[in-house]
Amino acid sequence: MIPISKVQLPDEVEGLVLEVLRSGALAQGRMVEALESWFAETTGATHAIAVNSGTTALVAPLEALDLAPGAEVITSPFTFVATINAILEAGARVVFADVRLDDALIDPDAVDAAVTERTQVVAPVHLYGQMADMARLAQTADTNGLRILEDAAQAHLATRDGLVAGSGDIAAFSLYGTKNLTTAEGGMITTSDDELAAQLRILRNQGMRQRYEYVMAGHNYRLTDVHAAIGVAQLPHIDRSTENRRHNAARLSEGLVDLPGIAVLSVAANSNPVWHQFTVRVTDEARLDRDQLTVALAEHGVGSGVYYPSAVYDYDCYREHPDIDITPNPHAEQLGREVLSLPVHPHLAEGDLDQIVSTMRRFLDD
Numbered sequence: 450m451i452p453i454s455k456v457q458l459p460d461e462v463e464g465l466v467l468e469v470l471r472s473g474a475l476a477q478g479r480m481v482e483a484l485e486s487w488f489a490e491t492t493g494a495t496h497a498i499a500v501n502s503g504t505t506a507l508v509a510p511l512e513a514l515d516l517a518p519g520a521e522v523i524t525s526p527f528t529f530v531a532t533i534n535a536i537l538e539a540g541a542r543v544v545f546a547d548v549r550l551d552d553a554l555i556d557p558d559a560v561d562a563a564v565t566e567r568t569q570v571v572a573p574v575h576l577y578g579q580m581a582d583m584a585r586l587a588q589t590a591d592t593n594g595l596r597i598l599e600d601a602a603q604a605h606l607a608t609r610d611g612l613v614a615g616s617g618d619i620a621a622f623s624l625y626g627t628k629n630l631t632t633a634e635g636g637m638i639t640t641s642d643d644e645l646a647a648q649l650r651i652l653r654n655q656g657m658r659q660r661y662e663y664v665m666a667g668h669n670y671r672l673t674d675v676h677a678a679i680g681v682a683q684l685p686h687i688d689r690s691t692e693n694r695r696h697n698a699a700r701l702s703e704g705l706v707d708l709p710g711i712a713v714l715s716v717a718a719n720s721n722p723v724w725h726q727f728t729v730r731v732t733d734e735a736r737l738d739r740d741q742l743t744v745a746l747a748e749h750g751v752g753s754g755v756y757y758p759s760a761v762y763d764y765d766c767y768r769e770h771p772d773i774d775i776t777p778n779p780h781a782e783q784l785g786r787e788v789l790s791l792p793v794h795p796h797l798a799e800g801d802l803d804q805i806v807s808t809m810r811r812f813l814d815d
């Protein structure tokens with residue numbers, strides 16, 4: 450079976466983790482610093498602040514921004530649930546702006562329409578490794594005096610219009626086990642706002658500025674050096690593995706683009722995604738529906754996945770939630786019914802790509 454994702458760490462991981470274990474200095478230290486430096490360098494942000502998950506990387510800036518009561522955060526209705534859980538945890542209201550059907554990214558026109566006088570933050574999601582239209586969203590933020598928090602959990606090193614993911618106002622990266630760069634669990638915040646960065650460093654460490662000088666009620670959001678070492682060991686390899694993902698995505702696109710009933714998600718001009726997932730829409734015209742196709746692929750050794758099976762709010766716990774504004778989001782709902790992700794991970798062989806394409810064609814070609 451060709452798995453939908455495969456975690457295969459470089460050999461150096463074991464040595465580096467062992468070095469940390471033997472050093473006896475296990476908590477946040479020089480490995481965390483090395484990982485932070487890499488994020489600051491590659492994004493061009495002045496500051497990178499490591500935390501213990503991608504979810505925390507979203508929560509912490511929202512807490513540090515000290516939003517007004519009733520503050521609204523506009524985000525995508527088609528995302529992983531952590532995006533909205535983070536907004537709720539920070540005490541803000543979730544407002545949705547629908548995504549575009551062709552690329553599953555937040556629609557800047559919908560964001561403009563969703564802005565009210567209570568809006569304080571726009572939180573676009575760089576879904577599947579393609580950046581949202583940050584140039585357009587920055588204009589909206591400027592016009593309305595809003596902050597931008599990029600959910601870059603799936604988008605390490607993605608670029609669009611000359612901007613790199615994490616180079617904007619504030620960004621949150623995940624380092625979870627299956628993300629393009631991993632520490633098993635972990636997260637990273639990037640920003641060039643000096644004051645916010647200082648607040649975040651204090652917030653993650655129990656609100657402590659100097660030893661036993663507490664200036665706010667903080668948290669323990671720290672990443673360990675044991676975990677950071679896992680990530681640091683991958684840094685020399687990440688350009689190569691990102692290139693592999695791009696190569697694989699190009700092969701899949703080429704092989705599937707004309708297939709009846711399949712709509713490959715579009716990539717904007719001047720956009721260079723990092724292909725956390727390669728996703729197509731299985732439309733009404735397809736000879737098999739999505740569930741049948743998934744089963745047929747599995748029977749022929751091709752793994753696949755549905756990210757995500759519905760709009761993010763379409764669960765009882767959110768539908769009735771007092772802090773979520775649910776408006777109709779027809780594109781998110783349609784994508785929930787149609788999306789299917791195929792293996793694109795960096796360890797695919799050319800033969801695997803041939804097999805994925807030929808199996809799809811076998812079941813869907815006229």
Ligand SMILES: *Cc1c(COP(=O)(O)O)cnc(C)c1O
Pocket residue numbers: 502503504505528529531532574600602603623624625634635636
């Ligand atoms: C993975 C992910 C998160 C959360 O990251 P964790 O490290 O799992 O907490 C947030 N948003 C999106 C879009 C993600 O894919």
